[in-house]
């Protein structure tokens with residue numbers, strides 16, 4: 001059984017990792033498709049750990065909100081599974097794609113059924129389900145509401161400027177959605193579905209908030225907050241499996257090799273990692289590698305898990 005280091009030693013390890021990241025010269029490049037992401041300083045770097053049953057530990061820019069982007073695909077998947085259960089898998093697959101997150105080629109070969117819920121077309125089908133089920137429009141976007149509930153923090157918000165920029169630059173995502181509409185895999189209005197998707201991508205959270213909001217996955221479904229949304233132990237295990245195999249786009253194999261944990265990344269530079277039965281982790285630094293994963297957030301998670309011996313293997 002894993003014994004966590006005492007909190008003082010744990011804090012030293014986190015501070016040490018962030019200090020080292022500050023001096024890294026290879027920091028990647030911030031996403032450039034919208035100004036709100038392009039303009040974030042590459043010097044930003046934060047990490048937070050939410051152990052089961054213990055307070056959050058963190059270091060660096062861990063309280064600074066950033067754009068969660070594709071990390072929102074975890075939360076939207078929870079909602080869609082809560083709505084339609086296993087019927088979701090008739091419309092979305094469960095295989096890694098090996099292609100970039102916004103690739104169109106594979107979708108045509110596979111007749112409009114996306115490979116998995118963590119690439120854009122898969123998340124757009126998930127948004128279609130959420131849009132259909134939440135017609136009586138709640139005040140808040142349902143994914144925002146879920147993030148707020150899971151983190152027990154109602155200060156979490158959608159950045160409207162990011163949302164407007166996503167809408168303005170979203171032709172490729174709309175193309176994916178129209179293609180799936182043509183194949184009979186989208187039921188609602190494409191604009192409405194893609195706007196729901198862009199809005200969830202535009203949620204901002206800090207590493208501390210993200211670690212808290214994803215801790216239910218480390219708890220293996222034994223989490224009161226998440227069970228209200230239908231997250232049973234089996235469902236939590238399956239979401240973790242999908243994160244392990246598909247959570248970092250076409251670098252998922254490489255991330256599994258380096259970290260050995262279920263992870264989910266976003267082009268805002270955040271990465272979440274789950275240590276089942278122990279803790280959830282979130283790291284952030286805006287510089288990305290060529291596959292769209294944060295260079296330093298991944299390195300920070302790799303370093304922490306190596307030092308603590310955290311892995312599912």
Ligand code: GLN
Nearest residue numbers: 069070101120201266267
């Ligand atoms: N908003 C981005 C997109 O849809 C999110 C992608 C990502 O984080 N990989 O292209």
